[in-house]
Amino acid sequence: MDIKTTGPALPPRTVSESQSEMTELILPNDTNTLGNLLGGRLMNFIDLVGAMAAFRHARSHVVTASMEHIDFIAPVHVGDLLILKSSINRAFRTSMEVGVKVWVENTLAGIHRHVASAYLTFVAIDPQGRRVPVPPLDLQGDEENRRYEDAGRRREIREAEARRRRIPKFDPATPIRP
Numbered sequence: 116m117d118i119k120t121t122g123p124a125l126p127p128r129t130v131s132e133s134q135s136e137m138t139e140l141i142l143p144n145d146t147n148t149l150g151n152l153l154g155g156r157l158m159n160f161i162d163l164v165g166a167m168a169a170f171r172h173a174r175s176h177v178v179t180a181s182m183e184h185i186d187f188i189a190p191v192h193v194g195d196l197l198i199l200k201s202s203i204n205r206a207f208r209t210s211m212e213v214g215v216k217v218w219v220e221n222t223l224a225g226i227h228r229h230v231a232s233a234y235l236t237f238v239a240i241d242p243q244g245r246r247v248p249v250p251p252l253d254l255q256g257d258e259e260n261r262r263y264e265d266a267g268r269r270r271e272i273r274e275a276e277a278r279r280r281r282i283p284k285f286d287p288a289t290p291i292r293p
């Protein structure tokens with residue numbers, strides 16, 4: 116895929132400039148036959164809140180390249196409030212790793228509990244689908260530095276795993292046969 120690299124170097128953005136949050140009331144349509152939130156529905160919410168942070172950081176269109184390492188720690192029930200928060204851990208060249216943390220609020224008891232965490236990578240693209248560079252991160256404080264370093268380690272591991280599994284590169288010109 117082409118990369119559009121024209122233009123001046125992008126000014127850095129802080130993590131807080133793109134941090135995003137969303138709250139969802141869990142309804143019967145989101146749940147399984149026991150009234151528990153479906154894992155796929157939770158992944159959909161995670162993808163959306165992750166994309167919000169990536170959009171705000173890149174200020175361009177973004178696509179989800181990967182969603183990895185999701186921990187489903189506790190079930191979520193119909194009638195609960197789901198609270199999702201996302202922030203950019205690291206900006207690479209055209210991609211960004213976003214961390215998402217999810218809590219559930221029991222609406223009757225008012226109790227909050229951590230239910231899931233995930234890391235996603237989004238790639239910035241222009242309206243023609245060409246990858247575009249993303250601004251670097253202006254890191255503030257030890258916690259943001261730790262997340263930045265951890266994201267670099269996860270990328271190294273993911274790339275080594277992709278080489279081992281020989282995951283093919285995306286080529287829009289190559290016809291696909293099932």
Ligand SMILES: CC(C)(COP(=O)(O)OP(=O)(O)OC[C@H]1O[C@@H](n2cnc3c(N)ncnc32)[C@H](O)[C@@H]1OP(=O)(O)O)[C@@H](O)C(=O)NCCC(=O)NCCS
Nearest residue numbers: 116178179180181207208209210211236238246273284285
């Ligand atoms: C993601 C996508 C744009 C990558 O395109 P590509 O031509 O293979 O690009 P490259 O391999 O050169 O990688 C481009 C960037 O994406 C990153 N990347 C590519 N595949 C990745 C993956 N599976 N996980 C994390 N990052 C990935 C690379 O590390 C690179 O980052 P950098 O520019 O910051 O260094 C392409 O695979 C795509 O369009 N996928 C479909 C996306 C989509 O439709 N998502 C919605 C779900 S269906």
